Amino acid sequence: LHSFPTRRSSDLLFTFIVMLTVGLSISTLAGRLTQQTEALQRRERRTRMLYQFSRILSETPDPKALIQVAWKHLTDFYELPILFFLQQGKGELNVVAGDSAIFGVTHESMGAAEWVMLRNEAAGTGTDTLASLGALYLPLKGLQHPVGVLAVKPPDPSFFQDPEQYQLLETLAGEFGGALESTQMSEAAGRSQAEIETQRLRNLLLTSLSDRK
Numbered sequence: 485l486h487s488f489p490t491r492r493s494s495d496l497l498f499t500f501i502v503m504l505t506v507g508l509s510i511s512t513l514a515g516r517l518t519q520q521t522e523a524l525q526r527r528e529r530r531t532r533m534l535y536q537f538s539r540i541l542s543e544t545p546d547p548k549a550l551i552q553v554a555w556k557h558l559t560d561f562y563e564l565p566i567l568f569f570l571q572q573g574k575g576e577l578n579v580v581a582g583d584s585a586i587f588g589v590t591h592e593s594m595g596a597a598e599w600v601m602l603r604n605e606a607a608g609t610g611t612d613t614l615a616s617l618g619a620l621y622l623p624l625k626g627l628q629h630p631v632g633v634l635a636v637k638p639p640d641p642s643f644f645q646d647p648e649q650y651q652l653l654e655t656l657a658g659e660f661g662g663a664l665e666s667t668q669m670s671e672a673a674g675r676s677q678a679e680i681e682t683q684r685l686r687n688l689l690l691t692s693l694s695d696r697k
Contacts (some may be wrong), residue, residue, distance in 0.1 A: 530652045533561055537656055541663035550667050554660045555581035562636065562653075568624075569597045569633040577601060577633065587619070587637055596621050597633040604630050606654070610644040620644055622654060624661030631665045 537557055544550045551568055559566050559582075567582035567589070577597050579589065587593075596614050600607050600621045607613040608620045619637040623630035634657045644650040 527648070530648065534652065534655060534659070538659055541659060544663075545667055545670065547664060547667045550660075550664055551581050554663075558634075558636075558656065564639070565637040567635040569601070569635065571601065571632065580632075582635075587635070592617060593619065593621075593635070597635060600633045601630055608635075609638060609641050610650060615641075620653075622657040624664060625658050626661055626665035631661050631668065634660070 537554070540553055540557060541550065544553050551570070555566060555568055565582065565587040567584065567587050568580050569577040570580045571577050577594065592614075596607050596617055596619075599614070600623050604623045604625065605613070606620065606622050608617045609615060610620055614621075618641075619635050622634045622636075624632040624634055634653075636653065638644060644653065
């Protein structure tokens with residue numbers, strides 16, 4: 485007479501355990517699926533950004549325009565303070581794009597940019613070099629030497645701890661550095677050709693005047 489309620493209680497307990505296990509499994513799977521979906525969306529966004537950035541760079545032959553286009557594109561994408569440092573002639577590095585005041589440029593940050601330019605290595609937040617500066621400095625790599633430095637100021641040091649996030653910024657900096665070097669070389673070649681043509685015309689003019697005498 486007393487075995488039936490006990491068996492019924494056991495059945496209810498077993499059913500409850502099964503349902504709880506199934507519920508937890510579904511919740512875990514749903515969580516994993518959400519994480520995978522978010523990761524896929526981030527990867528697609530980064531791939532799209534890289535494609536658009538490369539296309540814009542390839543369509544901008546003027547170095548000065550290229551600097552501004554690249555700066556705007558990166559600033560819009562990251563929504564963070566970003567600076568470009570370039571060397572004017574053989575002189576010191578100067579900020580050529582971005583707001584130095586908003587970024588908070590100091591002697592230390594200028595020193596970091598010069599170090600990156602000299603060593604062709606990253607420094608600042610997320611690296612083992614000058615990590616306390618609160619900003620990440622990456623070389624704009626050319627074929628042999630860096631052509632400048634990109635600096636970005638994240639909201640916290642963990643911003644670039646995601647390897648994919650850091651790798652994307654490094655790739656974008658490399659793309660921009662290569663494109664900038666290419667446009668600078670083309671501009672220099674154009675100036676050289678123009679100087680040669682000017683000299684040729686000057687010689688022709690001198691020759692013509694000499695013949696008339």
